[in-house]
Amino acid sequence: MTFKHVFAALAAALFLSLSAAPVPAMAQATPRAAPVGGPAGEAQELGAPMAAPTGTVDVAQTGGDAAADLGRISIGSLFWRADPIVKGVFLLLVAASIWSWVIIINKWILLRSIRKSSEQFEKVFWSGLSLDELYQQFSTRNDHPLASLFVSALREWRRAFEGGPPRESALGGIKDRIGKAMNVTIMREMDGLEKNLGFLATVGATAPFVGLFGTVWGIMNAFSAIAARHDTTLAVVAPGIAEALFATAMGLLAAIPAVIFYNRLVNEMARFNNRLIGFSDEFSAILSRQLDEKAAH
Numbered sequence: 539m540t541f542k543h544v545f546a547a548l549a550a551a552l553f554l555s556l557s558a559a560p561v562p563a564m565a566q567a568t569p570r571a572a573p574v575g576g577p578a579g580e581a582q583e584l585g586a587p588m589a590a591p592t593g594t595v596d597v598a599q600t601g602g603d604a605a606a607d608l609g610r611i612s613i614g615s616l617f618w619r620a621d622p623i624v625k626g627v628f629l630l631l632v633a634a635s636i637w638s639w640v641i642i643i644n645k646w647i648l649l650r651s652i653r654k655s656s657e658q659f660e661k662v663f664w665s666g667l668s669l670d671e672l673y674q675q676f677s678t679r680n681d682h683p684l685a686s687l688f689v690s691a692l693r694e695w696r697r698a699f700e701g702g703p704p705r706e707s708a709l710g711g712i713k714d715r716i717g718k719a720m721n722v723t724i725m726r727e728m729d730g731l732e733k734n735l736g737f738l739a740t741v742g743a744t745a746p747f748v749g750l751f752g753t754v755w756g757i758m759n760a761f762s763a764i765a766a767r768h769d770t771t772l773a774v775v776a777p778g779i780a781e782a783l784f785a786t787a788m789g790l791l792a793a794i795p796a797v798i799f800y801n802r803l804v805n806e807m808a809r810f811n812n813r814l815i816g817f818s819d820e821f822s823a824i825l826s827r828q829l830d831e832k833a834a835h
Contacts, residue, residue, distance in 0.1 A: 621759050627752035627785050634741045635792040641734045642799045648731070649806050655682035656813070663688070669695075669828075683727035683814055688821065690723040691716050695825050699832075709829050716825055720818045727814070731807050735800060742797035749789020756782030 659682065663672060673692045680686045698712045760778025764770055 621755060621781075623755050624752050624759075624781055624785060627748060627755075628788060631745060631748060631752075631785075631788040631792045634745060635788075635795075638738055638741050638792065638796045638799075641738060642795065642803070645731075645735070645803050646799075649803070649810070652682050652731075652810065656684045656810075659684045659688075660817075683724075683731075683810075684817060686727060687720055687723045687814060687818060690719045691818075691821055691825065694719045695829075698829075703832050712829060713822070713826055717818075717822055720822065724811070724814050724818060728807065728811055731810070735803060735807075738796045738800040738803075742793050742800055745793035745796070746786075746789045749786045749792075752785025752789070753782040756785055 659676070662675070667675075669692060673689065673696070676685045677689050677693075680689045694716045695712070698708075698715075756778055760775055760782065763778055764775060
């Protein structure tokens with residue numbers, strides 16, 4: 539049995555026990571017996587009518603107070619009337635939700651910018667320019683992952699020719715160093731893209747339970763108010779229950795967007811990672827072919 543089931547059963551049991559409690563009956567005057575005696579046609583002396591009871595049952599007024607209290611319930615009133623612990627839960631969930639949206643918007647804009655820059659880079663890369671010309675163009679502005687990957691690989695390739703054409707026996711080591719340089723660049727770039735995504739996963743996994751904690755605490759306060767005032771009217775129960783349900787709503791409000799956009803961003807980044815790996819393999823094949831050609835000459 540999960541914690542939610544235990545909580546639901548406990549709340550139902552408490553509510554039923556309170557509902558089953560005997561309600562004091564309103565004091566009423568004992569009805570007078572019907573007059574007995576003489577023949578039907580004989581007039582009988584009747585006593586003076588009894589005065590109406592002076593005590594009144596203010597049912598309409600109680601209902602009016604309940605309606606007025608319920609009409610004043612709003613998000614602001616729920617927050618200011620809440621227990622300090624419930625307020626802390628509200629503030630924590632609001633802060634988590636705001637920071638989650640900051641991360642989501644930032645990552646979404648970053649991915650769009652990177653995709654656009656990568657498409658422009660690939661157009662230039664396959665335009666027919668030489669590797670040296672491409673290196674001169676992108677070595678000073680490698681501001682996106684594909685350009686960084688190209689510059690790191692070609693920098694290692696150029697170092698192999700600083701002392702002249704390499705020997706054929708050294709080609710294997712040069713290819714390994716170029717491959718490692720590109721792998722390190724891919725990991726570094728993906729680490730930068732995935733930064734703060736763990737926060738979205740944490741919010742998505744824990745925010746509902748934080749809201750559930752606020753719900754439990756709010757219902758405890760509602761039952762305490764009932765016990766203190768010996769009153770089960772809606773005006774007494776509604777504020778505490780509303781605070782409790784609002785805490786759950788805040789938890790879901792923080793968790794649902796975090797989970798949705800976390801999955802979407804992870805899929806987008808996995809797709810871009812495959813794009814980097816594909817370019818790395820293709821560029822590694824180009825450099826390997828040129829190394830073989832230069833070593834043959």
